[in-house]
Amino acid sequence: MAKRYIGIDLGGTTVKLGIVDENGGLLYKAEKPTRGEEGPEASLARIADHARELAEAIGTPWSNVAGVGMGLPGFLDLEKGEIIRLTNIPWERVPVRSMLEAELGLPVAIDNDANAAALGEAWSGAGAGFNDLICITLGTGVGGGIIVGGRLVHGLSGMAGEIGHIPVEADGVRCGCGQRGCLETISSATGMTRLAREGLAQGRHSVLDEAEKRGELTTREIFAAAKDQDGLALDVVDRATDALGRVMAMLSVVNNPAAFIVGGGVSRAGDELFTPLRRSYAKHTLVEVANGVQILPARLGNDAGLIGAAGLVWNRGS
Known part of the structure; x- marks a missing residue:
């Protein structure tokens, strides 16, 4: 058996x-x-x-x-x-x-x-068949896991893959880890809703104002507004995907994975997330390194x- x-x-x-x-x-x-x-x-x-x-x-x-x-x-x-x-x-x-x-x-x-x-x-999700890949989880924070040669990479203290704590903005907001400007402060669900609220507080006109007043400002609302070409929502999505694309470019010249698998609640936005993310990755990554790399939605969910x-x-x- x-x-x-x-x-x-x-x-x-x-x-x-x-x-x-x-x-x-x-x-x-x-x-x-x-x-x-x-x-x-x-x-x-x-x-x-x-x-x-x-x-x-x-x-x-x-x-x-x-x-x-x-x-x-x-x-x-x-x-x-x-x-x-x-x-x-x-x-x-x-x-x-x-x-x-x-x-x-x-x-x-x-x-x-x-x-x-x-x-x-x-093992059995979107990364099946790839020996070298990086998984990224976009939720309340940004998590990651690195697979090389079919095996997890842990590093000296088991902290390998903590990509959410790669600093991307030198003078950014304070992250929960104590650093400033971590990827997590921009590209997570928490980071994106923060950026939207900051824009509203600055007087930006946006359909997101109604969602905020109802206490329902989420990444779902942000991506829906971006799809309808709302200026603030588009800026938030662009900033979040640009930061993530830059980090993925850095990881590519270190690990050169065959694929990035992106999951978590934010990934449910589908093409509204993946289209600008692939564009950002292509912009920031060496052509020779990016060639053939796939950016795929996770398949296994919870x-x-x-x-x-x-x-x-x-x-x-x-």
Whole structure:
């Protein structure tokens, strides 16, 4: 019987679990409350129970599960298998790998959630078939994951792929990381809505003013207005895609990936995002480096993280 892999995508409110086959196909998934405030011991014991329930639900013997992978939102010591600090759950210095291995009796692999999502897209999503690629997630922040030779790149302290914190404006606004002018302050959903609000505060005429008054100013409204040729919205989209295109150009002369896979909530704008982004990338990148590089929308949506988490075990053994 073919081996199965379990992926766990831990969030502040919910934890997503999935059981995946050797081709990265999602066979079954579930979503449960995290209850992180109860502490890591109670939460991880409950998550282990949910993992066993997952295998039982599709009749997979536990002996046929090759391992469990977990994507975590925060800072990790990958060598020790420990959480240093999570961004939205009050856990610090938790030996999560050894705790889960004791609960499950299986090998456990951990990584940050952006890397897990990148591996998911590389395994069975839009990046399947590419050995060298970079995944970019545009949401509340900007996340990234780098795949070279089919494997994730972590770097010295596991921080490789934190492209949202590449500075692009020397005198830009302060980022949550403490630096100024990071890509995240411009090209994330938070950054784009900030730029739109700044434009409105400066007296720019825009249909976005009505959305702001309703408390509904989102990137969806910005991209819709840009499609209708609203001047402020077009400027916001141009600034966001130009900054991202410049960062992608920098990454290209370092890594020369075959593809950039772009996901996250902002990517749902489709051509309204990808057309100016491809134009910006072509403008800023050496022709010889850009030749043949594809910029593609992610395919797995919210399942990328749990599929990629399962892939952490598969990738380690492949």
